Amino acid sequence: MTTGYTRAILHRRLGFDYPHITHGEGCYLVDEGGKRYLDAAGGAAVACLGHGLSDAAEVVARTVRQFSYLHGSQFTTRELESYAENLIAVAPAGIAHVFFVCSGSEATETAVKLAYQHHQCLGHAGKRKVVYTNPGYHGSTLFAMSVTGKRSSQQKFAGLVTPSPEIPAPVCLRCPFRLTPDACRLECAAALEEAILREGPDTVLAFIVEPVLGASVGVCIPPARYLERVRAICRKHDVSLIFDEIMCGYGRTGKWFASEWWGVTPDIMTAGKGMGAGLVPLSGVFCTAEVLEVIRGRSGDFAHGFTFANNAMAAPVAQFVLDYMKRHALLSRVQEVGGYLMDRLHETLDGDEHVGEIRGLGLIIGCEVVRARQGQVPFERERAAAERIVQEAMKRGVNLYFSTAHADGVRGDAIVIAPPYILTEPEADTIVAVFAESLRAVTSGLE
Numbered sequence: 001m002t003t004g005y006t007r008a009i010l011h012r013r014l015g016f017d018y019p020h021i022t023h024g025e026g027c028y029l030v031d032e033g034g035k036r037y038l039d040a041a042g043g044a045a046v047a048c049l050g051h052g053l054s055d056a057a058e059v060v061a062r063t064v065r066q067f068s069y070l071h072g073s074q075f076t077t078r079e080l081e082s083y084a085e086n087l088i089a090v091a092p093a094g095i096a097h098v099f100f101v102c103s104g105s106e107a108t109e110t111a112v113k114l115a116y117q118h119h120q121c122l123g124h125a126g127k128r129k130v131v132y133t134n135p136g137y138h139g140s141t142l143f144a145m146s147v148t149g150k151r152s153s154q155q156k157f158a159g160l161v162t163p164s165p166e167i168p169a170p171v172c173l174r175c176p177f178r179l180t181p182d183a184c185r186l187e188c189a190a191a192l193e194e195a196i197l198r199e200g201p202d203t204v205l206a207f208i209v210e211p212v213l214g215a216s217v218g219v220c221i222p223p224a225r226y227l228e229r230v231r232a233i234c235r236k237h238d239v240s241l242i243f244d245e246i247m248c249g250y251g252r253t254g255k256w257f258a259s260e261w262w263g264v265t266p267d268i269m270t271a272g273k274g275m276g277a278g279l280v281p282l283s284g285v286f287c288t289a290e291v292l293e294v295i296r297g298r299s300g301d302f303a304h305g306f307t308f309a310n311n312a313m314a315a316p317v318a319q320f321v322l323d324y325m326k327r328h329a330l331l332s333r334v335q336e337v338g339g340y341l342m343d344r345l346h347e348t349l350d351g352d353e354h355v356g357e358i359r360g361l362g363l364i365i366g367c368e369v370v371r372a373r374q375g376q377v378p379f380e381r382e383r384a385a386a387e388r389i390v391q392e393a394m395k396r397g398v399n400l401y402f403s404t405a406h407a408d409g410v411r412g413d414a415i416v417i418a419p420p421y422i423l424t425e426p427e428a429d430t431i432v433a434v435f436a437e438s439l440r441a442v443t444s445g446l447e
């Protein structure tokens, strides 16, 4: 690892010795000392096509030669429009429109405002509360943070949080109702209806949930029929259902959008990260025809915008990402190599006393790290097990992602593996070998 960095940047991790990356190729990044890092996290599930895409550079160069910027309230381009149409063509049935923003947090804010304006237009004046799950993650802007089920993040900014109704997330490993799968009657979905009734249906605007939970819990697939149940509950009480697919969407699970695995269409959906593959900061807020038609008919315009909303500069390179994924059949590749990676992880780590669970879908995989498998006893937070495993892997040239605090709001360690969709089987083997070695190096010292 190379050392020394400028203090001019307010880095997120103060005092961390960041490697200085000079370039990348495929799934690898290379620092200025020549050390190679297998990017098993795609940063944060972003770089889905890997690094060093010279064909994309041509697309960016062509766009830059055409113009520098167009404001979304003044101009559009044919390329922006055809990209939106191509995106809607792969979106879940019933999704008809997309509004482009730059980040997942902006997408969350936009989704909530879209739901609010929709309900205001319908005369539902009192609907303003957004129900969310704990754990769950929807971003770091003020309202997105308010509906993010991560106590440790909210506590640091407690004075800025908008109090919102919280329900337990559908995390079977630590079932909030202490039920086994046989006894499960989807009490976690019933909790949504209870919350709506407790708050008053006239005050509840929306329910926001990740169809596959990501960073807040170290990946979690909801139990069968959970999404259908929450869909039905929202419909019954006139509550907008918002699926946050920022992390799990855009091919990450092996389908364009994770909700397709269950055939459930929300009213509003967000996606990001992989949409721009890291080449451009891009997220989208999607909605059904019904949502937009109500706004169009009663209000005229969507009263919301950002300088870089519906950014025409992003469209050509985002279209490149979409075409690349189709040309290389990356959805089926994600299922294939994701299955391979999952099998290797099980073969190597099942039976390890410190591996609580390995779970995932496609190339979004989480591994729960525990003090004791029996009872899923977490490590004390001061041990920083997840962070140390990531550091050990980094030393060995593999970039992983960690998640903490999901077990009880303070304790909980998980490692997230979310590599580029172009991952090869030998690269998957390297990830498993380095992860297992790093896990054992850390946990043996914590016993």
Ligand SMILES: Cc1ncc(COP(=O)(O)O)c(C=O)c1O
Pocket (backbone or CB within 6 Å): 044, 102, 103, 104, 105, 106, 108, 137, 138, 139, 140, 210, 214, 215, 244, 245, 246, 247, 248, 272
């Ligand atoms: C599910 C989910 N929603 C929202 C966000 C926020 O995205 P951003 O960091 O781009 O604002 C993230 C980021 O990790 C996420 O995983």
